[in-house]
Each structure stands twice: as C-alpha cells, then as structure tokens.
Amino acid sequence: MNYSIGKLLPVDGFRIIRSGELPRSFHRSLSHLYQPIVGRLAVSLYHVLISEADMSGQDQIQSHHMLMAYLSAPLDKIYEAREKLEAIGLIRTFRSENEDHQAEYIYSVYPPFSPEEFFLDDMLSLLLSHELGNEKYERLKGRLLTTQQSLEGFTEVTATFDQVFHNKMIETVQKETEVLAKEKYQQESRGPITSLDRVDFEWLTHALKKRMYPADQILNGRNKKLIVQLATLYDLTNMELEKAVTWAIDENHYLVEEELKAACHDFMKEQKTNQPPQSGVDRREKVKTEKTQAAGSKEDQFIQMLEEISPRELLEDVSNGNRASEQDLKMIRDVMTEQGLEPGVMNVLVHYVLLKTDMKLSKAYLEKIASHWARKNVTTVRQAMNLAKAEHQKYQQWGKQKSQKRKGQKEEVIPAWFNNQEAPSHEKQKGTEVNTDDIAARIKKLTNKGN
Numbered sequence: 001m002n003y004s005i006g007k008l009l010p011v012d013g014f015r016i017i018r019s020g021e022l023p024r025s026f027h028r029s030l031s032h033l034y035q036p037i038v039g040r041l042a043v044s045l046y047h048v049l050i051s052e053a054d055m056s057g058q059d060q061i062q063s064h065h066m067l068m069a070y071l072s073a074p075l076d077k078i079y080e081a082r083e084k085l086e087a088i089g090l091i092r093t094f095r096s097e098n099e100d101h102q103a104e105y106i107y108s109v110y111p112p113f114s115p116e117e118f119f120l121d122d123m124l125s126l127l128l129s130h131e132l133g134n135e136k137y138e139r140l141k142g143r144l145l146t147t148q149q150s151l152e153g154f155t156e157v158t159a160t161f162d163q164v165f166h167n168k169m170i171e172t173v174q175k176e177t178e179v180l181a182k183e184k185y186q187q188e189s190r191g192p193i194t195s196l197d198r199v200d201f202e203w204l205t206h207a208l209k210k211r212m213y214p215a216d217q218i219l220n221g222r223n224k225k226l227i228v229q230l231a232t233l234y235d236l237t238n239m240e241l242e243k244a245v246t247w248a249i250d251e252n253h254y255l256v257e258e259e260l261k262a263a264c265h266d267f268m269k270e271q272k273t274n275q276p277p278q279s280g281v282d283r284r285e286k287v288k289t290e291k292t293q294a295a296g297s298k299e300d301q302f303i304q305m306l307e308e309i310s311p312r313e314l315l316e317d318v319s320n321g322n323r324a325s326e327q328d329l330k331m332i333r334d335v336m337t338e339q340g341l342e343p344g345v346m347n348v349l350v351h352y353v354l355l356k357t358d359m360k361l362s363k364a365y366l367e368k369i370a371s372h373w374a375r376k377n378v379t380t381v382r383q384a385m386n387l388a389k390a391e392h393q394k395y396q397q398w399g400k401q402k403s404q405k406r407k408g409q410k411e412e413v414i415p416a417w418f419n420n421q422e423a424p425s426h427e428k429q430k431g432t433e434v435n436t437d438d439i440a441a442r443i444k445k446l447t448n449k450g451n
Helices: 026-038 040-056 064-071 075-088 115-120 122-132 134-144 167-188 201-210 221-234 238-247 257-274 280-290 298-308 311-318 326-339 343-356 363-375 381-390 392-403 426-436 439-448
Strands: 013-018 091-097 103-109
Touching: 013 040, 026 040, 026 075, 026 115, 026 122, 026 134, 040 064, 040 075, 040 103, 064 075, 075 091, 115 122, 115 134, 122 134, 122 221, 122 257, 201 238, 221 238, 221 257, 238 257, 298 343, 298 381, 311 326, 311 343, 326 343, 326 363, 343 363, 343 381, 363 381, 381 392
Parallel strands: 013 103
Antiparallel strands: 091 103
C-alpha cells in the first residue's frame, strides 16, 4: 500500500534491517549507475540508512527527524527519495501502528547490483541509457565491466563432481544445492519493483496461439519479466505489446530480446513525437466505445469529460486540435506534480485560469490556486468545481493583483459551469465568443455528430 506524505510524520519511528552483504564495489555502483536514475538525495538517503544499520543495529528505533537533520532536507523530499529507492529495488518498506496510532516503519535495505549484474538487468540498463544517452552509456559500460580472458586455444580439463566425490555424498549435496538455488532466486528477485498484473498475459497468450505461435515457449519466466518491465517503462498497451512481441519472434519461434526492446522503444517514440494531437472528436468517440455515456445534466457530462481526458488533450481541445505548446505542458506538469493534483482536478484549474486570463496560462495564478486546492485536499473534479464557485471572489482578487498592472483590462469571464452566476451581457459574450465558448457544449456537439 502506498501511504502518502500526509501519513508520514517527523516523529514516526523506524528501524533498519540489512538484507544481504554489501559488495566491495557498491560505492561505484551507487555513484555511476544508480545516482543518474534516482538522484543524489536518494543515494544520500541510502548511505545514511546503511550507516545507521551498522552503528545502531536492528532493534534501535530512530525518528524521521534524524533523517531530516542528517540530509538537510524536508520530509516530503525524503519521502520522494525513499519511493525512488523502493521502486529501484534498494529498499523495501513495512509499516505498523500501535494502539495510539503511532506509526513505525521497518526499512529493509538491499545491496545494489554489481556493474555486471546491473548491465544484465534489462530495465535498469535501459533506464540508465535513457538518462545518460547511448554514447555516454556505452563508454561507462566499457569502463565498469572487466574484459574476460579469452579461452581460445585452451581445452577445459576441470574435474567433474562424480570424479572426485563418493556417491554417498550426492544426497547431501543435493540438499545444499536446493538451499543455494533458493538464495540465488532471492538474489535475482532484487531490482526494480514491477507487477505481472501490469500485462494481461492471458490475453497475450491467446493472441499468440491464434497466430499459431508456441505461447509457452515465448512467454517463459524471463521473457514475462522483460515484457512487464518494458510495458511499465514505456507505458504500452496490450495491443502494442502484442505487436512488439510478434515483431521480435525469430524463425525458430524464440523471442529476441534486443528486437523486443527496439520495438517497444519505437512505440514510445511514436506516442511522443509521431502521432498528431488527438482531436476532441476522436477522444469523445474513443470514450463512447469504452463506456456508454450516462444520461445527465450538462454539468455531469462536462465533469465526465474532464475526468476522462488529460490536461494536454484539454489544451488541444481549446485550441481546436492544434498541438499544445511545450511551455504550457511543462507549466502544467510542474504545477500538477509539485502540488500533487489529480489530472481531472488540474483540468478544472486549467479551464478556469484560461477563461480568467484571456486564454493565456499564468503560472503564478495557477500555482496560487493549486496550492489552495492542495491544502483543501481536493481530489475530484466536482470538488474542484464547487470550491472554485465558493472561492470565486477570493480568486478574482488574486487575479486582479496582476491584471491591474495591465492597460485596457477586459471584462471578467466566468466559466459556464458556475451555474449561470453573474451571466455576462450579450455584448460581452460576443466579444469573447471565439476564445471562451463553452467547451462542454462544443464537446457534446462534436460527440453527437457520430450519432
């Protein structure tokens, strides 16, 4: 379960347990391999935890105040750093509460991969490659990996087990081998945390069998793990995964890993750069095929629309299908992530601010309202709309603080979902008709074209 920062307090206690011994090269792995992915603060947090584990032992309880003091960082940043360590497989976190609802955590710290193990992990190596770029990645890989001695011209003369040990030892050794195999499995389970539920393997198996491919051979344990990692990394759909897997099958019906990685990467590039922005009509038609639109008021339909689309699609909707600018998208991304707003809530905010600032996004205005909504714990579209209505006068004053500096201040524009509060005059509507037409009505009109 993912507990938000609101449930993590400085006074909450924690204990540290070490899961495995640190290799001699762990400093090098953390600095050169993990830090480009998780950041400096996360690596510093890892160093503090392993140091405290050595000094204090497993039974001593510390408070998160100590981490804040050692790292000179606020608790929310430490929480984000901890999540990165969890996702990358360096920490596992366990939580409990006593009768007084005082929380206590156990941080189980795992050793980082050696360079050899790291570069064998497909997901970690891909993440590092994306962070550094291919040229720097290959140069770093060449520096960290030791070159194996060539065995050309040599014949192996190693003695076998049967040649050395008596037969009566076989049973004992088999038991020991089972223990070693279990330990090896536990070691291999380290790494980024992913879930097989991310991919519908039942559907993928059926799709492969339909094409007369040996699904069991293709979707073995290692390949399933790779597919889940790539699906998580590139945010691919099951349909895209089916195409990528099909393209990566060789003539002997084996899955070629490098070809699968390349195919998945191509899908990601198409998503980001090659596909044109999705129009309002396309988006509405997609929603209609996924779920039947429930009959309801105009506001209910507008709320459903804001819950379904992304802020990027809202911007493109407003601009009649034109691609949203990188500057606006970055502004929305920063405000949404810094304040922890849901995409639907961010849509309400973007819609409101666009109409209040003559269709030009103001970051200062966005941030001020977003921080207010975050403090009010606004999590749904309806909550955001209701709060915007209730606090309209306050937000109006915030907007005037900036707009008073401009000449020729325009009449105020009110979103249509304000339930006709302060309805503008006919002349005012005419002056703003092109830029501030009711988006919900336009979307409804566009969707009705398909009926």
